[in-house]
Amino acid sequence: MTKQSGLGNAAWMASLALGFPGAALAQGSNAPQAGDALLLPPVDVEATQPPNTLQRAAPVNRLPGSVQETPQTINVIPREVLEQQNVTTLEQALRNVPGITMSIGEGNGGVNGDQFRIRGFNAQNDIYVDGLREFGAYTRDAFTYEDVSVLKGPSGFALGTGTVGGGVAVGTRLPHLGNSYSGVATGGMGPYARGTLDLNQQIGETTALRLNLMGQSSKLVDREDVDSQRWGIAPSIAFGLGTNTRFTLHYLHYEYDNATDAGVPVVTVPGSTIGRPATEYGLSRSQWYGASTDRDKVTVDQVTALLSHDVNDWLTLSNDIRVGFYDRDFAYSPVSCSTACVNALVSGGDAAISYQGGYNPYSQSSWSVQDVATATARFTTGPLRHELVGGLDVWREEVDRTGYQYSPARQAGTLRGSQADIDLTLGAASNTRETNTTAFGLFLSERMWLTPELSLIGGLRWTRYQVDYTAGTPGAAPSTTIDADVSVVDPRASIVFEPTKNQTYYFTYSTSSTPPGSYFTTFPAAVNQYDPDLDPERNTLYELGAKIGLFDGRLGLYGALYQIEKENAAETDAATGLISLTSDKQRNQGIEIGLTGRVTPAWTINANYTAMDSETTQSETAANVGKRVAYVPEHAASLWTTYDLNRGQPWNLTLGGGITWRSQVYLNAANTAEAPANFAFDALISHQINDNLRLQVNGYNLTDALNYEAVFGNRVVPSAGRTVLVSLAASF
Template sequence: MTQRAQLLGSASQAALTVGLALAIASTAKAQTPAAPAPEAPTVRLPQLEIEGQEPPNTLRRSTGVSRLPGTVQDTPQTMNVVPRELLEQQNVVTLDQALRNVPGITATIGEGGGGVNGDQFRIRGFTSQNDVYTDGLRDFGTYTRDAFNYENVTVLKGPSATSFGQNTIGGAINIATRTPQLGSFYAGSLSIGQNSLYRGTIDVNQQINETTAIRLNAMAHYNRLQDRSDVDSGRWGIAPSIAFGLGTNTTFTVEYMHFQDNRTPDYGVPVVTPPGGTIGKPVTEFGVPRQSWYGWNLDRDDVSVDRVTARFRHVANDWLTVYNDTRIGFATREFAATPASCPATSPTFCLPTLFGPNPSSAVASRGGPGPFRQETWGAQNVTTAVARFTTGPFRHEATLGLDAWFQNDERTSFSYSPSARPTPNLFNPSHSSAGYTILPGTGANVREINQRHLGFFLTDRLWLTPQLSVIGGVRVSNFDIDQKLYGNANPTTKLSSNSTFADPRASLVWEPTPSQTYYFSYATSTSPPGSFVNTLQNTFSATTPLEPERNTSYEIGAKIGLFQNRLGLYGALYRIEKGNAFLTDPNTGDLLQTGDEQRNQGVEIGLTGLITPDWAINANYTYMDSETTRSATAANVGKRVQYVPRHAAAFWSTYEFFRDTPYQFTFGGGITWRSQAYLNAGNTAEVPSNFTLDALISHNFGDRRQWRVALNAYNLTDELNYDNLFGNRVNPSAGRTFIASLAVVY
């Protein structure tokens, strides 16, 4: 039996198990007398959600992070919320898909050698490699995340060091997970789509007594990517949780998640520059089929993640609330990938054959890093106190706390035998790895990294008048990193770095009415040497101490509630400056303390909520003017920052027809669009613009309309789009795809 057949069988069996569990839960609910409890919340479709939990205008929702008290509207910073309603309507299954609703985010492929291929995003043009959080805590390990346990996804734009710590150059991504709540409900869904897509989920919440509830979310999934040959994923996950003290001043929640994914990594298609041309483009722009995948049968990305989170909240009195959040996470990853390239200097590969009389004979070069196994474990504790008090005539809201985390990564490298990989034909690549094996690496093939962070943060919001307030804050951090390189009886090489730095923030906020917020904000973040050690282990050494990168943001914006706060309108002008960037001298290889300086400035506007009780909208647009303002490579000065388009937009809207009648149905759709982007600092390679048109039609039925049947269509115009960018290759996106689903909540 082939690996893909095994994946399909395992995922299908797991999907049947999910469905059986849902049926058992239904029977148990019908046959077992329920303990006295408040009546379960009513359900309002088309989205399968618990009514009354969250306002449709996402500006009125909580930030979801204890270090940022208040609502999105209260926070003087651009925050894009992708709510659960939208996730369900679009049938979102990964974090990457959720973030397509947020303009200004670019997905990149990442390299494999450092173990960072997976969810790699750039926010407003700058890497967020370490900036994906779950419930305000670090999500240890790098992998492709599934959305089965998501309540919503929030993107905080701009440096956010006082809340999250180091890096956060373009911002941070925070995922809110589903946790127990009072009342009982049972939900599940089954989906089937083109190219062998099968997915099943369950979401069961059971109230045990007046203040205690348990919840279980589970998922099984298998699919092959539409119009990408031999790229597939078989995965499953389970997330049980229990909460005590619900509805009281003291709550304690414990969550566990296990996630397992066996997928084929997709490293895309090469970028080539035609003879006589000056700008490189993907080979699929020159007639190569977008289905072409250049990996081989030894490629794999097998991930296992275990995560335990405990969250404590205590309202001590009417002015003090204390939070304590703890996480321990473990992740293992077996990874092997085969990127293809078209070296311009070799006449035996793509160039100039692709542009010659017989292009179908063109072949690519297979290369990239060798296979590896990476084991990651980490622990974090964040203690936060939020105090509301007055001093004389002034009202305060002070947030202070301590953030401590530790992470250990151990990567063992392997090699191929024979070492040279076969060259695939550009138009009809072979994936056979016959005659090849994976062997333990030679030399010092084990790299172990220990990272430790300790940070103290303090922010105070002072109301000068009931409408005008100022915010001042600072985070002082100490970051320590040790790296060891050893293996095969070789001497151990050690490197270390220790940095202490402070990141301030300041804001002026004017709220003339409860539905209007106008603000100016200033914030910084710091990227110390070694903080991106998995990809840039040369950013520190034993002999060359480097100063940290410094990142600064300025933003002026407004957030306004319309139609009795049913609809939210927001906009901002921003500028981010990145200075003192690390750089390796191209001539000597020496590490320089100061390298490229970059700037990105622009405007962002958006709408979120309900235009009418039946008409929902989520729309965002951003314009980004990026530039390299200083560089050791003079030709790069004045060029746009790589991976940053000038324009990006996301629009999604639905309308519910014939509500409260047997003929009810919902129709919706939207687009995602970004303009052309460059793939390198010299602006000599580019990826064309993306345009995707998606649509939804769904119908609710049953005595309480607890059932929903839906059909989602993606990329209706079958555009050749590109996601997951890298310097010399890009991933073609899926072509036209249809997915049908059946869901229930009761």
């Protein structure tokens, strides 16, 4: 059973805040009225989160209330599902959310790691943990995760710049009242070995400690020489649990040493006009083009402090701050297949391949700090109830990166050969890049109830975004210097109708902005496309939706019609490589429906489907107008369901299974390269041995389908083949 964290208790208790004396609670149409006595229930450390994820708190405190009350599509992957699927990375968790694709990254820009596209739009800077932006491009482990949520659509008010398709919000495991001790040991095909510990100890009436540990050594099935070694430790302490003032201090140290995987080339065979992965034409999906020195070595250190104070029965103040340090050494091998190589591929022969597109290694160090201060007030003025949220968001990131050449120069490989036993030697540093980014934002939002059922929401965020960028050759004067200073305003407006506590109908308008220079730290190739006269990219969401609780709220049903418009996107002239237009426009519109919670006490389900109609509506390249937006599938779906047999009895089983599916996606704006459809079937069988021990077997990609877990313009990464893992979990 998942215990409610201290942070969860705090958010839950804060949501009970009253309006002014004699006023109604600004929480919903069924709130107590003036004169009603409010009794705070005791904190129950054994209480579970509601299986209907619509009833959970929204994932960032700038969006007060529950997911049900928030007029925006929010997908939640609860801890119960993370544990049942034995999720170990953020990318694995997000397979439960349709409409998200994973990008390989350009490499030389340092963008590899967790690079997601939400509804087809770049979200590489849009990952948030406990409401704070997660800086740095690296592969995140899920050993501290309580849940993972995805906010769909431009969300500038809540999250700041970027967030074109939305944002990823992670909640971590923080201390709670009461004691709990658990651990999981997993082994299986690959080979694969992983162990985790989660220990919580109450040390005072309102104080608790928590410690999460993780270690893993593994290789991917059917991806030759793609291995991973990683470990992490995350201690935390919380004070004032269950009181008006709560403070949590959390530290994370995380390291990994992974083989990098640049994937296989996308090729256009004779007689075809569409490029497809070489593995579609007979190349083994285990083919890996890396050398033994192709590694991604990362060290992360973060300190997070979360403070929340209920000033009185109508006002709550919070201040959250995180300081992080990130070190990374990276090298990998993106390959290209020439015409002679393609001819050899289709004939079953072998030929030379070349390495290109940023294969030179680099070393990168960065640090960041962010502070978000938020005030939430609930009060009445005459017959009207109000919920006012305001605050400031300040952050700074500094990134220093040094690139190297190989000495001697790297030699060409072969299409079906291996260089796994080759050690490449670094030469002298060949380039340096320094990027300093500062952002200052002010946000304010008001929700006003015209009647107990009908409310209006209006708000905006103003952000000043500054970037200082310097690049050049070591020992020489800088060859590139950029100083950008842009201010943007992002409004949002919603109308919400709640005839009962289990019904929400809404229309939302929301925007986000991406200033020029936003991707310098994670995609330095963007420097070559920079023009100080360009306007920020502007992204607008229109969404009409409904969220309904069924079976006394045990099951949640939601659906939405949406349209996202992206304007002022930079367009690179195909002939000169220069930015010549600022009016490129893209549109993605579609429908999303989902089901979450318990159909019966023994049957749980989390199902989601989306259909997307994307289009480039205006472009400098006339031939691209009317084409689908790259990386956007027309259809995507996910399903995970479990059924308990004889729960609480000696002979018990939990049977589960699910699918993840997306249709074909194009890899470029011209729609001349594609990645085929993905389909994976996973399954679970679990037995509760006694009150303390559970045996679990997970099977992944049981049909052994050839899928692609990450895509790029000219390369794709094949997914692992059929994999079976066995876990023994203990809890006390």
